Amino acid sequence: MARIDLVDLAHTYGSDAAGAPVFALNPISMTWRQGGAYALLGPSGCGKTTLLNIISGIVRQSHGKVLFDGKDVGALTTQQRNIAQVFQFPVIYDTMTVGENLAFPLKNRGLGRAEIDRRVGEIAELLDLTPDLRRRANRLSADAKQKISLGRGLVRADVAAILFDEPLTVIDPALKWELRSKLKVLHRALDLTMIYVTHDQTEALTFADTVVVMYDGAVVQIGTPEELFARPSHTFVGYFIGSPGMNILPARVEGRRAEVAGRTLALARSYTTLPAKARIEVGIRPEFVSVAPPAPDLATAKVDRVDDLGRSRFAHVRLGEQRVAARVPRGVPVGDEVGLQFDPAQIHVYADSHLIEGQRVEGEV
């Protein structure tokens, strides 16, 4: 069990023609709390697996330091760091039984027979693998194999952290929920630091207390699922989290007014000092855009398509050149003209994709 600190950590796999390093992972400094459940969320190729492999020691970082409980682990191997890692595809030792698989890490560390049996028994109980202990591991289904991979990590006493690299990729959707809730239970029961890499926002948001969103080699936001939804600090976060993602519209912002596609929207906060020459955009989640009958004081848009998600419906409408998603009630016909209402409190302003804090206006919420 350990707190993990990343200090000015960065990684490059090579340099460009001019000799400047090309970062697969841009410099970051952050702390992973002991006992925290973290998700590392981002699209494929954003550097999240690189970050994970640096923490576990599979990849040696080119810059910066990784500290476990304040101790630099740069020189330590994966094994010495006492990390457990579960990979995308179940890694099991084909020729061994489930029990032998679980015992493997302990046997390699030279533990006694009795101690091994006791630990294996405990972990098998925890993972519901007890009935399968004597079976050949390769006869089990993919989800059981993933449990074995996880179990090989848990079976060691005092694992510093458990890292998951998209562990549910090959699991049946129905079993994903089950396995994920199992992970939550384990997390609560064992008080272990868990870092879970995924590109699936549902997995990330349901698993983690803290979600670390990565984009293009950089960490763009660290926050609770709630924060990521309500105040995305980067347009990517807004777009990537939520379905459909946040509407990001090019705008001209002055004071408490934003001009979008020729219409002026009211803002809840005031923006007086925006960076010069920056690309200004406003973002608003579809949940906070509603439709009304066309009226002179509303932006008029044309409905292109309505997606019925069962519990809610989202219309994709065209506002001038812009496409906007909006939450709509049942029965909005495609092709109709509608008026759009934006909730001013939920409009965020971004300069070059980064959130700009507006000034609160006196006397308003």
Next chain:
Amino acid sequence: MEKIPNQKAWFLVLPVFVLVAFSAIIPLMTVVNYSVQDTFGNNKFFWNGVGWYQELLDPSTELGGRFFASLWRNLIFSAIVLAIEIPLGIVVALAMPRAGKGVAFSLVVLALPLLIPWNVVGTIWQIFGRSDIGLLGWALNRLGLDYNYVADPIDAWVTIVVMDVWHWSSLVALLCYAGLKSIPDAYYQAASIDGASRWAVFTAIQFPKMRHVLVIAALLRFMDSFMIYTEPFVVTGGGPGNSTTFLSIELVKLALGQFDLGKAAAMSIVYMLIIIIVCWAFFTVMTNAGADHDRDQGQSGGKP
């Protein structure tokens, strides 16, 4: 949907039947025909029933004696060659670089012996080993070793075994290398996290994953070494004495040297049956060891 009976598809298989008939079945039946008759040329045949077979399988007769002697030589040769080439191939494959420029280089170097025609391999070693002008033979004699494959049966065997190892270990190595390359990195990473030693990585990951290609390698090497003809024929001509006379060489002596077509045909049939039976037994045993694995591959991803 109603199924319409359509037997025309059988015509599509016809070319294969014709081809197999002319390439395998008809020649084979000719051999069977010879094996139950006696002939002295002039296209005159006398019925002999299973006479040749009885003689062949009875070690006390001249024919049977020769047959069993060369069969034993063949089995011993195959066993030695397999026992050396399989472990050696595995070791070479493990030592090969997994990425970088060295890969292409080592693949080319390994493939070289495989590209040389068999009789050329024989000729190379025949000259290489000669004690008067051959580099190896001359050097060994200069070092004080009494090496002469023409006169000493042991030397002849060593020469042929070393030649075969030189010629064919690459094949085993290349097959094993292909097997090794197919192991995802995650296995090695998991093993290092689990604290596995180099030996544990080999026994828990690499060997099990190589098992399938090893079956193929062992089968290929058995069949090839059991049918070996060209190389010993070129190097030793079956000598000294009969010490390197393998079944195939014996067969040629019988059929083309003595023109005993009936005996030779009977021997060919038995020879073929041995190969088929040994390969079948071998294949069954080796694949049964990994059968659960294959079944599971089909199942994985399914429900528990």
